[in-house]
Amino acid sequence: xxxxxxxxxxxxxxxxxxxxxxxxxxxxxxxxxxxxxxxxxxxxxxxxxxxxxxxxxxxxxxxxxxxxxxxxxxxxxxxxxxxxxxxxxxxxxxxxxxxxxxxxxxxxxxxxxxx
Amino acid sequence: xxxxxxxxxxxxxxxxxxxxxxxxxxxxxxxxxxxxxxxxxxxxxxxxxxxxxxxxxxxxxxxxxxxxxxxxxxxxxxxxxxxxxxxxxxxxxxxxxxxxxxxxxxxxxxxx
Numbered sequence: 622x623x624x625x626x627x628x629x630x631x632x633x634x635x636x637x638x639x640x641x642x643x644x645x646x647x648x649x650x651x652x653x654x655x656x657x658x659x660x661x662x663x664x665x666x667x668x669x670x671x672x673x674x675x676x677x678x679x680x681x682x683x684x685x686x687x688x689x690x691x692x693x694x695x696x697x698x699x700x701x702x703x704x705x706x707x708x709x710x711x712x713x714x715x716x717x718x719x720x721x722x723x724x725x726x727x728x729x730x731x732x733x734x735x736x
Numbered sequence: 737x738x739x740x741x742x743x744x745x746x747x748x749x750x751x752x753x754x755x756x757x758x759x760x761x762x763x764x765x766x767x768x769x770x771x772x773x774x775x776x777x778x779x780x781x782x783x784x785x786x787x788x789x790x791x792x793x794x795x796x797x798x799x800x801x802x803x804x805x806x807x808x809x810x811x812x813x814x815x816x817x818x819x820x821x822x823x824x825x826x827x828x829x830x831x832x833x834x835x836x837x838x839x840x841x842x843x844x845x846x847x848x
């Protein structure tokens with residue numbers, strides 16, 4: 622079946638601009654996660670949704686970052702007033718639920734470059 | 737704060753050799769995951785380890801978990817070039833809705 626998809630695959634923007642990154646989870650998966658991966662590092666947790674609600678947004682670095690999942694499926698990560706330090710690969714993952722054995726399945730990521 | 741440390745961070749080895757990657761974590765955890773990442777690609781799930789003493793094997797890779805020592809190992813047997821990738825361990829702190837905490841990854845190069 623279809624995996625997690627993310628669009629766009631690449632996004633180049635200028636400092637100070639607004640960007641939206643989209644994630645389509647695996648159908649039926651209620652849990653959705655956003656991570657950010659900088660070059661040479663492991664993914665860093667940003668936010669977790671269970672259904673429509675953000676159950677944990679403790680990883681969002683500041684209030685320029687916001688994410689929504691209005692219908693409990695597709696999620697959008699929004700970054701306002703982008704800075705060069707926001708450049709990274711943004712990964713989305715989904716899992717069936719947040720049960721004991723749930724594996725998070727990752728999408729291909731969106732590479733964000735802020736000039 | 738949960739910390740996850742992997743070592744080595746970089747490993748170059750020859751085909752046919754055996755080696756082990758280590759993953760230490762700082763607090764009690766419910767479960768530990770191993771992922772593989774090829775250059776420019778996303779993460780592929782390899783193993784989920786759920787309890788002390790858990791051992792899982794897939795082909796030339798075997799992962800184990802010692803929750804008392806807060807240590808997981810990923811053992812590579814008779815390495816082949818196709819196993820060249822970056823391997824991450826990740827820990828779920830549990831008890832809430834947190835995401836995974838990842839190590840920095842082990843960049844593995846297997847030379848023919």
